[in-house]
Amino acid sequence: MKSNNMEGPRIKELKVTPIAVSDPPLLNSVGLHAPYALRTVIELITDDNVSGISEIPGNTEIDRLLEKSGELIIGADPFQLNRIRKELFNRFGSTEETDKRGDNPWDSRKLVHVYSAIEVACLDIQGKICGRPVVDLLGGMCRESVPFCAYLFYKLKGAGGPLGFGVDPDATGWDAARQAAAGNPEEIVAQARAMMKEFGFKSIKLKGGVFPPQEEVNAVIGLRKAFGPGVPLRFDPNGVWSVETAIKYGKRMEDALEYLEDPTRGQEGMAEVRRALNLPLATNMCTTSFDEIPEGVRLWSEDIILSDHHFWGGLRESISLGRICQTFRKGLSMHSNSHLGISLIAMVHMAAAIPNLTYDLDTHYPWQSDEVIVGGRVKFEEGRVAVPREPGLGITLDHEALGKLHNNYKNCNLTKRDDTSEMKKIDPDWEFKAIRW
Amino acid sequence: MKSNNMEGPRIKELKVTPIAVSDPPLLNSVGLHAPYALRTVIELITDDNVSGISEIPGNTEIDRLLEKSGELIIGADPFQLNRIRKELFNRFGSTEETDKRGDNPWDSRKLVHVYSAIEVACLDIQGKICGRPVVDLLGGMCRESVPFCAYLFYKLKGAGGPLGFGVDPDATGWDAARQAAAGNPEEIVAQARAMMKEFGFKSIKLKGGVFPPQEEVNAVIGLRKAFGPGVPLRFDPNGVWSVETAIKYGKRMEDALEYLEDPTRGQEGMAEVRRALNLPLATNMCTTSFDEIPEGVRLWSEDIILSDHHFWGGLRESISLGRICQTFRKGLSMHSNSHLGISLIAMVHMAAAIPNLTYDLDTHYPWQSDEVIVGGRVKFEEGRVAVPREPGLGITLDHEALGKLHNNYKNCNLTKRDDTSEMKKIDPDWEFKAIRW
Numbered sequence: 001m002k003s004n005n006m007e008g009p010r011i012k013e014l015k016v017t018p019i020a021v022s023d024p025p026l027l028n029s030v031g032l033h034a035p036y037a038l039r040t041v042i043e044l045i046t047d048d049n050v051s052g053i054s055e056i057p058g059n060t061e062i063d064r065l066l067e068k069s070g071e072l073i074i075g076a077d078p079f080q081l082n083r084i085r086k087e088l089f090n091r092f093g094s095t096e097e098t099d100k101r102g103d104n105p106w107d108s109r110k111l112v113h114v115y116s117a118i119e120v121a122c123l124d125i126q127g128k129i130c131g132r133p134v135v136d137l138l139g140g141m142c143r144e145s146v147p148f149c150a151y152l153f154y155k156l157k158g159a160g161g162p163l164g165f166g167v168d169p170d171a172t173g174w175d176a177a178r179q180a181a182a183g184n185p186e187e188i189v190a191q192a193r194a195m196m197k198e199f200g201f202k203s204i205k206l207k208g209g210v211f212p213p214q215e216e217v218n219a220v221i222g223l224r225k226a227f228g229p230g231v232p233l234r235f236d237p238n239g240v241w242s243v244e245t246a247i248k249y250g251k252r253m254e255d256a257l258e259y260l261e262d263p264t265r266g267q268e269g270m271a272e273v274r275r276a277l278n279l280p281l282a283t284n285m286c287t288t289s290f291d292e293i294p295e296g297v298r299l300w301s302e303d304i305i306l307s308d309h310h311f312w313g314g315l316r317e318s319i320s321l322g323r324i325c326q327t328f329r330k331g332l333s334m335h336s337n338s339h340l341g342i343s344l345i346a347m348v349h350m351a352a353a354i355p356n357l358t359y360d361l362d363t364h365y366p367w368q369s370d371e372v373i374v375g376g377r378v379k380f381e382e383g384r385v386a387v388p389r390e391p392g393l394g395i396t397l398d399h400e401a402l403g404k405l406h407n408n409y410k411n412c413n414l415t416k417r418d419d420t421s422e423m424k425k426i427d428p429d430w431e432f433k434a435i436r437w
Numbered sequence: 438m439k440s441n442n443m444e445g446p447r448i449k450e451l452k453v454t455p456i457a458v459s460d461p462p463l464l465n466s467v468g469l470h471a472p473y474a475l476r477t478v479i480e481l482i483t484d485d486n487v488s489g490i491s492e493i494p495g496n497t498e499i500d501r502l503l504e505k506s507g508e509l510i511i512g513a514d515p516f517q518l519n520r521i522r523k524e525l526f527n528r529f530g531s532t533e534e535t536d537k538r539g540d541n542p543w544d545s546r547k548l549v550h551v552y553s554a555i556e557v558a559c560l561d562i563q564g565k566i567c568g569r570p571v572v573d574l575l576g577g578m579c580r581e582s583v584p585f586c587a588y589l590f591y592k593l594k595g596a597g598g599p600l601g602f603g604v605d606p607d608a609t610g611w612d613a614a615r616q617a618a619a620g621n622p623e624e625i626v627a628q629a630r631a632m633m634k635e636f637g638f639k640s641i642k643l644k645g646g647v648f649p650p651q652e653e654v655n656a657v658i659g660l661r662k663a664f665g666p667g668v669p670l671r672f673d674p675n676g677v678w679s680v681e682t683a684i685k686y687g688k689r690m691e692d693a694l695e696y697l698e699d700p701t702r703g704q705e706g707m708a709e710v711r712r713a714l715n716l717p718l719a720t721n722m723c724t725t726s727f728d729e730i731p732e733g734v735r736l737w738s739e740d741i742i743l744s745d746h747h748f749w750g751g752l753r754e755s756i757s758l759g760r761i762c763q764t765f766r767k768g769l770s771m772h773s774n775s776h777l778g779i780s781l782i783a784m785v786h787m788a789a790a791i792p793n794l795t796y797d798l799d800t801h802y803p804w805q806s807d808e809v810i811v812g813g814r815v816k817f818e819e820g821r822v823a824v825p826r827e828p829g830l831g832i833t834l835d836h837e838a839l840g841k842l843h844n845n846y847k848n849c850n851l852t853k854r855d856d857t858s859e860m861k862k863i864d865p866d867w868e869f870k871a872i873r874w
Contacts, residue, residue: 008568008569077577079569079573079577080573080577080578081576081577082576082577082578082579082790082792083577083578083579084577086579086792126567129567129568129569130563130566130567130568130569131445131566131567132445132516132566132567136516136517137574139518139519139753140514140516140517140518140519140520140521141517141519141520142519142520142523290760290763290764291764293764293765294734294764294765294766297731297734316576317760319757320756320757320760320761323727323754323757323760323761324757324760324761324764326727327727327728327730327731327761328730328731329731353519355519355523
């Protein structure tokens with residue numbers, strides 16, 4: 001037991017390592033996943049050589065801001081997160097005016113990513129210093145394992161077969177022909193069966209916004225018929241439907257879905273759809289920051305918010321989002337992008353600490369096959385990941401694997417996620433449309 | 438660094454010690470402070486003899502529930518606060534239907550008190566195990582010291598002179614004659630000067646609801662004239678004005694006040710007053726729980742919520758309240774009841790961790806003269822209390838002092854706070870009125 005912590009450890013080093021992770025040719029509303037998903041791995045090391053790690057979506061602009069944030073982080077006490085956040089926002093907040101979420105399904109704001117990266121790594125350090133898992137620093141475990149859902153995607157036919165997923169390395173193969181069997185619910189059901197068998201998931205999410213609405217509704221209905229009401233089912237066209245389209249096709253899924261995610265864009269549009277449907281709406285595109293919550297409450301644009309610690313500014317902020325959802329009788333679920341085990345385990349610690357996170361979480365993890373943590377790929381049992389009970393995040397960075405994935409990054413010439421450009425490589429006439437149908 | 442905390446320390450003992458603390462004859466809207474304020478001191482002790490302490494308002498019913506909660510607490514991991522809270526509310530929540538806040542200026546709900554007591558003591562233990570001050574487990578310091586305001590009261594003339602305060606033991610003397618010089622702003626100004634000189638406070642709050650509105654408005658105007666706009670000033674009639682009265686007399690204080698606290702009862706009434714006045718309204722009586730926040734937001738019944746970890750269910754819940762206030766552009770300030778140093782220091786750790794707690798906090802501490810912590814009374818410098826940097830709360834229970842104050846409790850025959858009955862001893866015709874003017 002130390003008697004005075006003004007003399008506690010300080011951060012002496014910040015390492016920012018961009019990596020490129022094999023990713024299968026998944027389709028979405030703005031285009032196509034590139035052959036590699038970019039992630040950035042952050043390591044903070046204290047002057048007494050305790051290290052903390054985190055992982056965020058990769059993007060050279062964010063990486064640069066992370067590197068610049070080193071001037072504020074080096075020398076800081078890893079427990080003084082409130083001070084670190086304030087200094088970050090004071091120093092770099094002027095860029096925030098241009099720091100917009102953007103029209104993509106993912107969030108492009110830089111400061112929330114940067115602070116999330118630093119917060120998670122600092123919490124990892126805190127846990128190691130305290131000898132406690134991160135979840136215990138966040139209020140403790142509401143559950144001992146965290147359930148995820150089977151996250152289905154339309155996908156280009158690749159070397160691994162028409163609808164394989166990334167645990168089979170062949171399934172990440174790249175195919176120049178856009179020939180997904182989208183109108184065919186059987187193939188989506190087959191994908192679900194394969195993924196549920198492998199991981200034990202008990203619920204399903206289908207990413208849509210790719211094919212004309214009725215084709216995707218057919219897939220939803222097909223899933224419902226195949227799995228019945230005992231398997232909660234969600235669908236997400238990523239906001240590319242007009243209000244009218246969302247209402248028309250939403251009605252056809254009222255009996256099938258647990259919730260409908262971002263059927264259209266904007267809080268006003270979502271609120272209009274919600275009034276017309278007997279179906280809870282969820283979002284990670286229309287209410288995506290604390291600043292937007294009051295208007296989202298006023299309009300009641302959604303019933304469920306999908307948190308994501310990379311976009312909401314860290315684990316503690318996401319837990320506060322959970323308290324806000326509980327207070328305003330909104331549901332809380334969790335969004336994901338292509339990610340590796342560091343993000344997965346951070347999600348698990350956070351989800352374990354939120355009493356009202358009662359939905360199975362989204363995760364792209366089954367679609368990736370690489371890993372950067374010692375011991376390799378995280379295991380799912382019955383669709384759940386056990387909350388680590390080791391100090392900190394409870395995982396260790398595999399520097400050899402990190403080096404290999406960093407080499408991928410150097411060789412792949414990608415600087416940010418750009419699904420639209422990837423799609424144009426397949427179909428030069430393809431265009432981004434905020435509202436497609 | 439421990440490798441597995443499933444084997445971590447467990448709580449082996451819960452000690453609940455009711456105490457009676459000398460309290461001066463302060464007047465308020467529901468009556469008169471008794472000669473003793475009741476508090477309850479909680480000690481939790483782990484099987485490896487780490488102890489954590491906390492302090493809550495004293496009340497035999499709450500004490501009984503605390504004792505009963507021992508069956509859930511003994512054997513628990515002090516880091517598993519989410520689980521402890523859930524079990525408490527599952528076990529005792531059925532009484533919550535009758536667990537109402539009540540019409541008094543203070544909150545009478547039992548479960549929030551009980552959980553607050555356990556949470557603060559567990560956080561004290563956690564800090565000691567981790568070797569870090571509690572503030573560091575809550576996100577770290579937004580400020581190194583926490584500012585309080587001079588909390589003025591109308592007061593019966595006691596042995597210590599007409600308007601002395603509790604640092605002079607004589608000032609806690611008890612006088613059967615109700616002869617406060619309330620209509621006399623000079624005496625209130627003198628009280629403010631004395632308290633500000635002793636403690637260095639930079640802002641003032643006057644507790645009203647005692648005398649006819651114009652007399653109290655005169656005191657507010659007198660304070661404003663004496664101290665000028667550089668000293669923020671608040672006034673709190675504890676909800677005993679009608680909407681009409683609140684608007685009429687509120688208008689007369691628009692230029693004088695930083696905020697007007699609970700001028701009337703209920704969210705509807707507060708919202709009506711707020712629409713009529715050019716003056717921020719604050720509350721610890723109309724929006725007092727997470728359940729009431731949505732309606733408070735919808736009606737905009739107040740601009741500022743006064744947190745209080747004893748009433749909002751602990752430090753983490755109060756910090757979440759802060760995030761809600763920040764999100765909904767409400768201010769956050771902090772309420773107090775008569776208390777000793779354990780509550781004061783818990784308030785300090787929490788206030789230090791809330792970025793948007795930008796108002797000086799309320800505290801009754803200058804009115805008490807007893808203490809139960811080693812080293813005696815907490816020191817204020819320039820109206821501020823430094824955030825302890827020792828592990829846990831950074832204070833140690835003085836068992837001899839505790840024993841003495843527990844003897845006070847056994848001898849005083851008080852079982853709960855009942856300012857109305859106290860007032861009837863002075864003035865048998867006096868009656869509680871929810872709205873007096």
